[in-house]
Amino acid sequence: MNRAQVERLAPWITALIFLMLWWLVVKIFHIENFVLPSPIEAFTALYNFRYPLMIHGLATLGTTLAGFAFAVFFGLVLGILVGSFRLVYSSLYPLLIGFNSVPKAALVPVLVIWFGVGTIPAIITAFLLSFFPVVVNVATGFATIEPELLDVLRVLGATRRDMIVKIGIPRSLPYFFASLKIAITLSFVGTVIAEIIAGNNGIGNVMLIASSNFNVPLVFAALIVVGVMGVGMYAIFALLETRFTGWSVRGGGLEHAVGG
Amino acid sequence: MNFIEIADIDLIYGDRSGVDKGTATLALSKAHLSVGRNEFIALVGPSGCGKSTLLKLVSGLVKSSQGSVRVGGEEVTKPLKNVGMAFQNATLLPWRNIRDNVLLPLEIVEPYRSEPKSELKRARADELLGTVGLLEFGDRMPWQLSGGMQQRAQLCRALIHSPSILLLDEPFAALDAFTREELWGVLQSLWMHRKCTVILVTHELREAVFLSETVHIMCARPGRVIASRPIPLPRPRTLDMTFQADFVDLVHECRHHISLGKTL
Secondary structure, eight states, X not given: OOHHHHHHHHHHHHHHHHHHHHXXXXXXXXXXXXXXXXXXXXXXXXXXXXXXXXXXXXXXXXXXXXXXXXXXXXXXXXXXXXHHOHHHHHHHHHHHHHHHHSOHHHHHHHHHHHHOSSHHHHHHHHHHHHHHHHHHHHHHHHHTSOHHHHHHHHTTTOOHHHIIIIIIHHHHHHHHHHHHHHHHHHHHHHHHHHHHHHOSSSHHHHHHHHHHTTOHHHHHHHHHHHHHHHHHHHHHHHHHHHHHOXXXXXXXXXXXXXXX | OOSEEEEEEEEEESOSSSTTGGGOEEEEEEEEEEEOTTOEEEEEOSTTSSHHHHXXXXXXXXXXXXXXXXXXXXXXXXXXXXXXXXXXXXXXXXXSOHHHHHHGGXXXXXXXXXXXXXXXXXXXXXXXXXXXXXXXXXXXXXXXXXXXXXXXXXXXXXXXXXXXXXXXXXXXXXXXXHHHHHHHHHHHHHHHHSXXXXXXXXXXXXXXXXXXXXXXXXXXXXXXXXXXEEOOOOSSOOGGGGGSHXXXXXXXXXXXXXXXXXXX
């Protein structure tokens, strides 16, 4: 097997090893299935409840993507503003950081008071959790533009819009795509938290009901569904990243650069 | 009156009124400089003497605390338009190939800006790249080029829009000696063929004497021009000339001025 094949197989092998360890721990310590079900029981539950899990999984995916879309849009706009205007940076950044320090789970009951139980609080929670990394990364892309480059443009008579469009946005694209990979996973976390606390559908709701019935294998089956959706979305954005910002990746990364 | 006229410039860096009062430094004091139209001058001096600051004053990127900066008879109050600049780092855009990097100014400077992206512009970039020996490299990405080639590309970007002023801030400082001397020749022929006013900031005296019509020597703390030495050597100058007595004498004379400046 050559190196590329090994690299392609590696994540599957790791996942398999992880499942085997999980199974071993359950068997060796005789753990009851309402405490920790074995992976076989979890996958059995996944199969038995495949239709409700699919329906609720898709609901969670939709909610997550809606929150994520808002996060990307507002994160991008705010990131560009924070990164290119000093005044916006100094006036808004402390507020943003303070806001991000608030535990979002604690906000869900408030959101329910405002918007009622259902999808809207979940979308907002997903948005709140995931938009901060987008802002910070895009702003970083803008803030780290070489000052000489801006001088070159300024003495050509470039407007601020020129600098944002010609330099700022392309320059911050790698940062932006890196943040999308973080944001999409955080978005799932936000959705599921809101669904557990105050949902009437979605994977989080399934988990809440399953755990109150001591159907722990189903809880784990639901966790597997979220995990797989997260990895899937991550992979999509990783693909988009290499597609759009190939210029920022010269070779095979640090390992290849050093190890040859 | 000269094309560029800098008179009685004082420039203070840092905050003079706020909390950081202690950080204020006098970067330039009573600085004078005049440059004729289409003249090639060099600014030399010890590091920290305000060479780069003087360059930024000419372009309008920084404002002086006192004194006047005139370009073409007009007071400079905001960044000039249509100036070419090049630095020690090539600062090419890594997401554009070399040709598109060179074409960047044409997307910003009028009248080219309003014109559509055309074969004409492309040909213009290729012609310029050809004069610096980069014709086949237009489609390459910046990181695929050596440091010297990136600097050639940067010079092309600084000249594509035919600026009346070209400002060079130690453009060859990061290159090895052979590449640097090769690029002296490239820059000289660029200047001889497309006349424009060039201000070259450098700490390399041989470079200054080789390239310029006048070498202006600056001293540090506070920075100002203490001597101006016309270089009467014929053009085009060759690397062989740098080993001849008159060239070496000029370099020595400049060095003498710099050491005088240190003891002032």
